[in-house]
Amino acid sequence: MTAFLFGPLGYMQPLGEVRPGVTRAPSRARGELVTVGGVRYVQKARHAPRQWDIEYAWITPDVVRILAAAAQGILADCWLYDVAAARANMLPAYLTAGPGSPVLVAGLPLGALAVGTVATVPVLAGRTYTVSAWSAHASGQAAFTYKLGAGATVNATAPAGSGVRVSSVSVIPPADQTLTVTVSAGAGVSGLRVHEGAPDGDWFPGHGTPCRVDVIDPQAVLQLVEDGHGVADYTISLQEVGIPGVI
Amino acid sequence: MQALPAGWPADTAVETVPDVVADFGSSAPGSVSVSEWSIARQLTGSLLPGQVRAGTGFSVASGSVGFPQTAPPLSPWGKGAQKLVPGGRCSVYATPDAGASRLALGSFLANQASGAVSDPAVTVDLIEDQARLRKRVAVPGLSDVVGTIGVDAVWLIDQIARTGGYYATPKPSPSCVGSLPLQGSVIAERGTATLAGSPVAGWQTINRRVYPAPSGSGSIALALSPSASRNGSLFLTFNVSGTATLTGGLVNIVVDAGALTVKAGSGSAVTYAAGGSAAWPDRVQVEIQCTLAGATYTEVKARARTGPAAAWSGFSTATLSVPADSSNADVTAVTVSGSSAVSGLQVTTAADTGLWAAPTAMLDASGVTLDNPLIPADGDGWDVIQQIAAATLGGAWVSEAGALTYRARDWMRGLGAPSETIVSETSLADVSWSIGGEDVADRVTITYQPPDLKTVTNSSLLIWEATEAVAVGPGGTVTIYADIEGTAKNLASWLPIWDPTAATQFSRWAAATSRDGGGTQPADTALQITATMTGTSRVRITITNTTGTKLWTVDGTGTPTLIVRANLSARAGETVTLTAGAQEDGAATPLGVDLGAWVQRYADAQQILDWVWSQVQEPRATIQGVRVKPSLARQLGDIIRITDTQTALSSKALISGINLTGSAGQYEQTLDLVLLEVTFYDASQNFGAKTFAQLSTDWAGLTFAQVTDLINSIGA
Numbered sequence: 001m002t003a004f005l006f007g008p009l010g011y012m013q014p015l016g017e018v019r020p021g022v023t024r025a026p027s028r029a030r031g032e033l034v035t036v037g038g039v040r041y042v043q044k045a046r047h048a049p050r051q052w053d054i055e056y057a058w059i060t061p062d063v064v065r066i067l068a069a070a071a072q073g074i075l076a077d078c079w080l081y082d083v084a085a086a087r088a089n090m091l092p093a094y095l096t097a098g099p100g101s102p103v104l105v106a107g108l109p110l111g112a113l114a115v116g117t118v119a120t121v122p123v124l125a126g127r128t129y130t131v132s133a134w135s136a137h138a139s140g141q142a143a144f145t146y147k148l149g150a151g152a153t154v155n156a157t158a159p160a161g162s163g164v165r166v167s168s169v170s171v172i173p174p175a176d177q178t179l180t181v182t183v184s185a186g187a188g189v190s191g192l193r194v195h196e197g198a199p200d201g202d203w204f205p206g207h208g209t210p211c212r213v214d215v216i217d218p219q220a221v222l223q224l225v226e227d228g229h230g231v232a233d234y235t236i237s238l239q240e241v242g243i244p245g246v247i
Numbered sequence: 248m249q250a251l252p253a254g255w256p257a258d259t260a261v262e263t264v265p266d267v268v269a270d271f272g273s274s275a276p277g278s279v280s281v282s283e284w285s286i287a288r289q290l291t292g293s294l295l296p297g298q299v300r301a302g303t304g305f306s307v308a309s310g311s312v313g314f315p316q317t318a319p320p321l322s323p324w325g326k327g328a329q330k331l332v333p334g335g336r337c338s339v340y341a342t343p344d345a346g347a348s349r350l351a352l353g354s355f356l357a358n359q360a361s362g363a364v365s366d367p368a369v370t371v372d373l374i375e376d377q378a379r380l381r382k383r384v385a386v387p388g389l390s391d392v393v394g395t396i397g398v399d400a401v402w403l404i405d406q407i408a409r410t411g412g413y414y415a416t417p418k419p420s421p422s423c424v425g426s427l428p429l430q431g432s433v434i435a436e437r438g439t440a441t442l443a444g445s446p447v448a449g450w451q452t453i454n455r456r457v458y459p460a461p462s463g464s465g466s467i468a469l470a471l472s473p474s475a476s477r478n479g480s481l482f483l484t485f486n487v488s489g490t491a492t493l494t495g496g497l498v499n500i501v502v503d504a505g506a507l508t509v510k511a512g513s514g515s516a517v518t519y520a521a522g523g524s525a526a527w528p529d530r531v532q533v534e535i536q537c538t539l540a541g542a543t544y545t546e547v548k549a550r551a552r553t554g555p556a557a558a559w560s561g562f563s564t565a566t567l568s569v570p571a572d573s574s575n576a577d578v579t580a581v582t583v584s585g586s587s588a589v590s591g592l593q594v595t596t597a598a599d600t601g602l603w604a605a606p607t608a609m610l611d612a613s614g615v616t617l618d619n620p621l622i623p624a625d626g627d628g629w630d631v632i633q634q635i636a637a638a639t640l641g642g643a644w645v646s647e648a649g650a651l652t653y654r655a656r657d658w659m660r661g662l663g664a665p666s667e668t669i670v671s672e673t674s675l676a677d678v679s680w681s682i683g684g685e686d687v688a689d690r691v692t693i694t695y696q697p698p699d700l701k702t703v704t705n706s707s708l709l710i711w712e713a714t715e716a717v718a719v720g721p722g723g724t725v726t727i728y729a730d731i732e733g734t735a736k737n738l739a740s741w742l743p744i745w746d747p748t749a750a751t752q753f754s755r756w757a758a759a760t761s762r763d764g765g766g767t768q769p770a771d772t773a774l775q776i777t778a779t780m781t782g783t784s785r786v787r788i789t790i791t792n793t794t795g796t797k798l799w800t801v802d803g804t805g806t807p808t809l810i811v812r813a814n815l816s817a818r819a820g821e822t823v824t825l826t827a828g829a830q831e832d833g834a835a836t837p838l839g840v841d842l843g844a845w846v847q848r849y850a851d852a853q854q855i856l857d858w859v860w861s862q863v864q865e866p867r868a869t870i871q872g873v874r875v876k877p878s879l880a881r882q883l884g885d886i887i888r889i890t891d892t893q894t895a896l897s898s899k900a901l902i903s904g905i906n907l908t909g910s911a912g913q914y915e916q917t918l919d920l921v922l923l924e925v926t927f928y929d930a931s932q933n934f935g936a937k938t939f940a941q942l943s944t945d946w947a948g949l950t951f952a953q954v955t956d957l958i959n960s961i962g963a
Contacts, residue, residue: 028912029910029911029912029913030912030913031264031912031913031914031915032913033676033874033876033877033915034676035671035672035673035674035675035676035876036671036672036675036676036677036678036891036893037670037671037672037673038672039672039673039674040260041260041261041262041876042260042261042262043261043262043263043264043877043912043913043914044261044262044263044264044912045263045264045911045912045913046263046264046266099254099256099343099344114347
């Protein structure tokens with residue numbers, strides 16, 4: 001099992017032999033105003049693009065082939081699939097909760113999403129994905145719909161019970177494709193989550209993965225050249241680019 | 248304050264910055280989220296020194312946006328969608344939710360674009376889009392003014408705005424048979440208005456819209472064109488403050504905007520619901536129906552609503568018995584009477600949605616009465632509006648949402664309630680002030696030009712004389728335009744120069760078959776000439792040759808001969824000068840203010856002089872460029888209250904400049920403020936009508952400090 005997959009959508013490859021200690025650093029632009037009376041106000045950007053610094057030790061160039069090609073610009077539109085993030089919540093933050101009245105999602109008061117909010121995430125073949133959302137809908141009322149690729153739209157209904165409950169469905173995509181989730185009519189749906197794994201009745205903040213990234217050219221420290229390829233240490237930075245949630 | 252759109256996040260200490268989008272429409276690069284942006288609005292062009300307790304003049308917004316390069320990159324030599332050309336329209340708006348709710352920041356033209364191959368961003372400089380106001384304007388002169396009242400200067404602004412597509416009241420809708428905007432004059436836009444008595448005492452501003460100030464007597468009759476059949480519904484849509492009495496012929500319809508009732512004649516009043524239109528909170532639509540039984544009208548029913556999709560009230564029904572005959576088969580006129588303040592009246596035969604079109608001009612009554620609007624024949628609309636704004640000490644600008652805004656001098660010097668209180672401790676990064684003696688004057692001179700009005704009854708006022716001969720081919724027609732000085736009314740009919748009537752009367756022509764005047768004298772009917780006013784200062788002369796030979800408009804000696812005369816002429820007259828302060832030879836720092844022909848009455852000029860003089864006798868502080876906790880709802884011309892406990896400042900202030908700059912994850916707002924201290928004028932406006940005994944009752948038990956607070960918060 002690798003922690004990262006990388007490549008153009010449909011052609012993602014696992015990044016193997018990555019050394020432990022990968023840093024995932026978000027940078028959120030912000031502004032500050034301190035008044036004459038010492039009151040501080042903060043402005044923050046909606047999105048916080050991340051940077052991953054990945055290190056390799058004593059590897060041959062075939063391991064970083066795809067990253068080097070992407071850095072050179074000959075491999076267009078590359079995405080990074082962060083498995084740890086995908087197991088939490090694959091949606092970008094702004095699609096997990098909305099501006100509406102708060103709904104108690106796993107104990108947190110999150111604003112309800114606008115009816116008709118659409119979230120689309122690329123998913124990988126053969127893995128189990130779970131879509132879940134929280135609402136106080138009546139049993140059997142659709143909380144959201146989902147579809148794989150251009151497939152049929154399926155309703156996900158609220159389970160039996162009362163109060164705010166989580167509705168979840170699991171799918172296993174037969175091929176690399178997109179999973180589209182649409183919030184159904186009936187206000188008060190929040191805590192939208194798509195994650196890799198089985199339903200767990202929990203909610204985690206969105207990470208926005210996979211995301212479009214730009215690769216900064218690998219820094220190499222040559223260690224050994226014998227027969228065959230040279231062996232080197234690599235440090236590679238991947239920066240998130242583009243609008244999260246837009247494919 | 249600009250109203251924030253629905254869904255806009257509440258004001259919090261931690262703000263997620265909205266996206267700012269520059270929409271270039273169909274030109275490259277289309278609609279883009281910007282990375283860097285700035286927009287500046289500032290009142291400039293004032294006739295007054297900077298310290299005067301008002302912002303006046305006009306504002307032209309400017310700005311710039313920077314956005315990421317596309318792939319392939321945009322360039323001036325790009326192909327198709329990659330070609331970046333300046334000059335296109337660009338509207339800038341902020342959105343917290345990817346475009347679902349939008350707050351306009353301005354409408355601009357892309358002035359200059361710059362970039363570099365190595366630069367990941369393109370920068371476009373923006374200037375305000377005023378193309379629609381840049382047309383040459385032709386406003387009808389005195390010829391259409393009915394009654395004896397002068398027009399308010401805002402009428403000129405309204406007329407220019409309408410030519411440019413900015414409407415303070417909705418434009419005539421498709422089924423309109425009569426339109427009476429009542430924006431500073433009683434001239435009808437469609438149909439003909441006539442006054443009975445003096446129904447209009449002046450002009451006033453209510454909720455930032457212009458209304459006539461009713462005198463309480465007399466009425467305005469709007470003759471419909473064409474008249475409307477009484478068998479169908481008739482819709483009257485108008486802005487109303489107070490109680491309006493209108494009649495479509497058979498009975499009075501009374502609309503009480505305070506009690507929200509409508510009543511037809513002897514019927515009982517029925518209530519209607521308010522708040523049907525966000526754009527027009529004071530607008531009401533009344534539908535009138537007549538019931539015809541045989542040859543008798545037996546009922547007049549009226550109902551009302553307040554929006555294009557609002558529910559109608561029930562019917563108020565007046566029973567009557569009026570024989571239906573040819574004299575009352577049609578509604579020929581709608582009359583507005585009584586003490587009602589009604590404006591923007593349209594009479595229609597259908598409930599067109601255009602009757603509720605949101606206003607694109609927000610005007611105030613200027614408080615300056617013009618006896619004779621004189622617009623230079625080559626004036627461009629925005630220039631004229633700027634001149635009027637400066638001379639009336641008002642302010643004019645195009646708002647963020649693209650509405651032409653004119654604020655009168657009463658507003659610009661603070662006679663309005665503050666829209667918010669800015670407390671320095673919690674909202675300002677600093678309070679920087681400056682005070683100096685350079686704007687102090689010891690003598691103020693105001694000059695203005697009242698019109699020189701001449702009237703005769705024998706068509707003897709010379710308006711224009713041709714200086715060049717016009718050739719008219721056999722059977723041909725030639726139209727020429729003559730630019731005259733001032734304006735004229737009641738142009739005289741045409742006679743040949745050799746007619747025996749007194750030579751100094753009537754418009755005259757002469758004709759000859761050769762350019763130098765030779766040949767036989769043509770017949771008296773050889774040329775048929777008509778002249779009409781097509782603008783304030785422009786006459787259209789149409790000359791038709793009824794003979795079979797080419798004719799020149801010259802007399803027997805070859806002198807060009809076309810003379811236009813009229814019964815009324817008005818020109819800018821002699822300049823009148825009013826002064827206050829030191830004698831001319833003893834004044835060290837005189838201030839001259841030329842109001843030109845835009846102020847025409849002594850009382851208006853004297854009021855302006857008094858006020859300017861009160862403002863320049865001692866140095867006053869200004870506050871420039873203070874950084875404030877930003878709010879995109881703030882607008883130029885807003886009146887706010889600013890308080891600072893450290894310096895014991897508590898004053899109303901006018902936002903005379905507003906600068907916005909933004910970059911990744913932040914935006915800053917800085918304001919220029921004009922402090923509006925309470926003056927004796929304000930106090931007299933508030934307490935002037937009271938006796939000391941009444942004030943003593945009102946203020947019983949208050950300490951001096953409390954009374955001071957009371958005075959300081961006038962208008963708050």
